[in-house]
Amino acid sequence: MSATFRYAVNVTPKPGILDPQGRAVEGALGHLGVTGVSAVRVGRRVELTVEAVDELTARGVVERLAGELLSNPLIEAAAVELLMSTSSTTSGEPGR
């Protein structure tokens, strides 16, 4: 019995970490004639599919990846978001 789970990991610079990309984007706002927008922070989003027995197990894998590989916890925060889950077995029987 297993299922697949689609996740997004959203990685953003931690509060207080200088984000020159965010500042550059903010600097461009004026060129678009946009006002009233502030605190722009640029991060990255990683989407991945995990096969596991249940969502708890799958989430455990993603959270490990999020902390060890996808983000650097010294400077970035990572938020795990479940996008979709698909069960590959319909019965409650143990898989072979």
Add this chain to the structure above:
Amino acid sequence: MTRIGVVVFPGSNCDRDTLHAVELAGAEAVELWHESPTLDGVAGVILPGGFAYGDYLRAGVIARFSPVMRAVADFAANGGLVLGICNGFQVLAEAGLVPGALLRNRDLRFLGREVRIVAERTDTPFTSGLDRGRPMRLPIAHGEGCYFADDATLDTLERDGQVLFRYATAEGEAAAEGDRISNPNGSLRAIAGVLNATGNVAGLMPHPERASEAILGSRDGFGIVRSFVGAAAKRAAAPVLVGGGA
């Protein structure tokens, strides 16, 4: 002859220069391929500059998980001497072998130019041949060289003598953090290089290997390469274990 290993990742581009500088310092320089699970019995390891694995995701992070880095981590835990230059510094930081992280340069630009740095300590395996307080001219070439650690970590580094190099003015004064000329990447407290807690692993952003011969415009970096090779030779003759690493 002392053997020094220079790790070659896909995307390393200062490996040849580093091998050459190590040979100039009188050691045998060997390449260590990133897939190698062992270090070939070397007395010291240098992680060279470049763009390992294209710097994808974050500079240094993919390289950090390569087989050779497991061997480097074991080597370091047993007191082995490891020096990371530029991208090699980023790899060491991602691996947690030196404290802190390297962020995007403050002004977003890739910086390829000359800087001045001063060694804060001359009693380490990386700096024993340097003159304390004398500014050295070295090139930098990086997009992510802004040294970052939280305030508590920075205070610990200062207190414990783990700040190895600082960006400096032409007069050899430590640069102010906001000095865009002398500290161009915006490194916190103008830190250009750090040491781990046990003093056997160091990383720096400037390139000593690119300033190791008169023809390159500066020989100031050669003192770092020579110090490292000399310390490795001494350890090869009489191995020292630090930290009791099991």
